[in-house]
Amino acid sequence: MVTELDTAASSTAAPVVDEVIEVRDLRMRYGATDVLSGVNFKVRRGEVVTLLGPNGAGKTTTIEILEGFRMRSAGEVTVLGIDPATGGEQWRARVGVVLQSWRDHARWRVRELLVHLGRYYEPFSTPERRRPYDVDELIDTVGLHERADHKISTLSGGERRRLDVAIGLVGRPELLFLDEPTSGFDPQARRDFHDLVHRLSDLEDTTIMLTTHDLDEAEKLADRILILAGGRIVADGSAAQLARQVTGQAEVRWSLDGEHFVHATPDATSFVRELFAQHGEAVGDLEVSLATLEDTYIELVQQHETGHPQRAAIAFEEVGR
Amino acid sequence: MNAIAHSARIGVQRGLTEFRQSLTSREDVGWYVVTGLILLGVLLLQRGGTVEGTNLSLATLSLPGILGMQLVLGGVIGTGSALVVHREDGTLLRAKAVPHGMVGYLTGLVLGTSLGTLVSILVLLIPGVLVVDGLTDAGISGWLALVGVFTLGFLATLPWGAMMGSLFTNPQAAWGLGFLALGGLVAISGIFYPIQALWGWVQGVAQIFPVYWLGLGMRWALLPESAAVVEIGESWRTLEMIGVLGAWAIVGFGVAPVVLRRMARLESGGAVEARRQKAMQRV
Numbered sequence: 001m002v003t004e005l006d007t008a009a010s011s012t013a014a015p016v017v018d019e020v021i022e023v024r025d026l027r028m029r030y031g032a033t034d035v036l037s038g039v040n041f042k043v044r045r046g047e048v049v050t051l052l053g054p055n056g057a058g059k060t061t062t063i064e065i066l067e068g069f070r071m072r073s074a075g076e077v078t079v080l081g082i083d084p085a086t087g088g089e090q091w092r093a094r095v096g097v098v099l100q101s102w103r104d105h106a107r108w109r110v111r112e113l114l115v116h117l118g119r120y121y122e123p124f125s126t127p128e129r130r131r132p133y134d135v136d137e138l139i140d141t142v143g144l145h146e147r148a149d150h151k152i153s154t155l156s157g158g159e160r161r162r163l164d165v166a167i168g169l170v171g172r173p174e175l176l177f178l179d180e181p182t183s184g185f186d187p188q189a190r191r192d193f194h195d196l197v198h199r200l201s202d203l204e205d206t207t208i209m210l211t212t213h214d215l216d217e218a219e220k221l222a223d224r225i226l227i228l229a230g231g232r233i234v235a236d237g238s239a240a241q242l243a244r245q246v247t248g249q250a251e252v253r254w255s256l257d258g259e260h261f262v263h264a265t266p267d268a269t270s271f272v273r274e275l276f277a278q279h280g281e282a283v284g285d286l287e288v289s290l291a292t293l294e295d296t297y298i299e300l301v302q303q304h305e306t307g308h309p310q311r312a313a314i315a316f317e318e319v320g321r
Numbered sequence: 322m323n324a325i326a327h328s329a330r331i332g333v334q335r336g337l338t339e340f341r342q343s344l345t346s347r348e349d350v351g352w353y354v355v356t357g358l359i360l361l362g363v364l365l366l367q368r369g370g371t372v373e374g375t376n377l378s379l380a381t382l383s384l385p386g387i388l389g390m391q392l393v394l395g396g397v398i399g400t401g402s403a404l405v406v407h408r409e410d411g412t413l414l415r416a417k418a419v420p421h422g423m424v425g426y427l428t429g430l431v432l433g434t435s436l437g438t439l440v441s442i443l444v445l446l447i448p449g450v451l452v453v454d455g456l457t458d459a460g461i462s463g464w465l466a467l468v469g470v471f472t473l474g475f476l477a478t479l480p481w482g483a484m485m486g487s488l489f490t491n492p493q494a495a496w497g498l499g500f501l502a503l504g505g506l507v508a509i510s511g512i513f514y515p516i517q518a519l520w521g522w523v524q525g526v527a528q529i530f531p532v533y534w535l536g537l538g539m540r541w542a543l544l545p546e547s548a549a550v551v552e553i554g555e556s557w558r559t560l561e562m563i564g565v566l567g568a569w570a571i572v573g574f575g576v577a578p579v580v581l582r583r584m585a586r587l588e589s590g591g592a593v594e595a596r597r598q599k600a601m602q603r604v
Contacts, residue, residue, distance in 0.1 A: 112338070
């Protein structure tokens with residue numbers, strides 16, 4: 001048994017690529033409808049990237065193509081250096097997918113299911129990346145310690161989702177996909193989940209790609225946000241970059257001798273430097289805020305929902321320029 | 322190849338785990354007990370009198386046939402409905418998301434349903450032997466023959482259950498239609514009364530399907546040689562039985578992988594979510 005596993009492991013040596021995901025001109029068409037009409041983006045090793053967009057924008061379609069669960073109509077896609085459409089089981093072992101549990105494996109206990117699913121990864125263990133994860137460590141990581149020997153049917157919605165994440169991680173993936181991970185969460189569960197994702201991204205440079213329709217969530221979680229609308233990526237950058245791209249302005253508020261001032265500027269840093277150079281210690285109540293993405297994003301969602309996804313996307317891109 | 326063998330071993334463990342869970346689940350045990358009691362009740366009612374041309378009671382003739390029916394029920398409806406439910410609730414998608422997970426899942430499914438079917442048969446057979454006369458004479462060779470028929474019958478029905486489970490999307494529809502079709506077949510296959518009582522063309526139809534042949538095989542295994550007089554041609558037709566069941570098994574195992582592969586390819590989170598939404602509306 002041991003020798004067998006070792007043989008399998010030696011052939012699993014992963015090609016090291018810096019671009020974990022590369023998508024070029026990805027197109028998806030259902031009947032006469034183009035859901036994706038030329039999507040382009042890259043994800044680098046260790047990044048946490050959020051695919052943000054209104055419901056129905058094609059986020060799930062995109063992520064399922066990347067997961068190898070769905071065939072694309074056209075375009076080039078590589079995930080961990082391999083086309084997911086022909087990925088095979090070696091590739092599968094390097095990718096973690098967080099699926100939303102509903103009532104599957106209801107009779108299984110938490111630890112029992114994790115041990116079971118983890119065993120599938122044993123032949124794919126390498127000296128650099130031991131597979132599967134130690135199950136008890138994993139259970140601690142997702143905070144299910146007290147529920148480890150309970151039946152899955154007795155878990156709350158939030159606990160169940162944490163189990164989903166644990167299952168996605170059990171093979172110690174190099175890349176983890178999460179599709180709308182917090183839908184149906186109460187605020188506390190959502191916050192706990194965000195903490196969990198932050199902890200995960202620090203673990204052994206796991207690259208994380210998740211989808212959400214919630215801008216606030218995307219801002220909290222991601223190093224980089226990709227906004228998908230009208231079948232294309234209409235914005236790509238950190239939350240701060242996108243905010244600047246959208247407004248081009250930052251708002252600086254300060255007080256001088258009890259009097260309050262507001263000034264809008266595209267370059268807050270030099271403005272503030274100037275301010276201190278001129279007034280020094282007299283400056284008080286300093287506040288620099290980038291106008292949030294929120295307004296532009298909500299406008300985009302509204303346009304999308306009233307049936308003008310193309311117009312919404314164009315509007316976003318124009319503001320961006 | 323090694324990773325595949327490894328997954329098959331995990332699948333065996335999975336089948337045993339699910340079987341153990343089934344034996345400690347109130348619903349499953351209830352199902353075994355209730356069906357066992359109903360069928361036992363039928364046997365008790367059939368005890369009086371003998372079947373024309375033999376010195377055996379109708380109950381003695383029925384019991385082996387009922388065992389055959391339970392086997393088809395487990396092989397087709399058991400396997401099929403498990404698969405439909407697992408597609409709906411996302412179990413199958415989880416299997417698809419881990420390396421060689423399908424191998425393990427299918428191994429577990431086959432082992433789990435065959436053990437479950439075995440229980441549903443033992444639940445009837447053990448009290449049945451005590452209640453019904455003439456079965457204790459079967460001897461070692463008879464019980465071995467029973468094991469052989471069980472294995473062949475399971476191979477003949479299982480792939481068809483798996484295909485049914487791949488084609489249906491709604492668990493209730495799969496159950497309903499499966500039971501309806503099977504009920505019809507049982508009615509014409511000489512399970513509860515000798516097939517000779519039916520019209521010739523009905524007998525012809527029944528002999529296409531495995532239900533009749535499984536009943537015949539079970540009777541051949543358990544009943545005395547003399548009971549063959551109530552069969553078609555007054556013979557157990559063992560070779561024909563093996564031939565027909567074997568043909569169902571071979572065709573089934575030839576076609577099922579194609580159907581299963583297609584079904585598995587179409588599984589995705591979106592597909593599971595769509596079925597979840599539909600199921601929520603049903604409830």
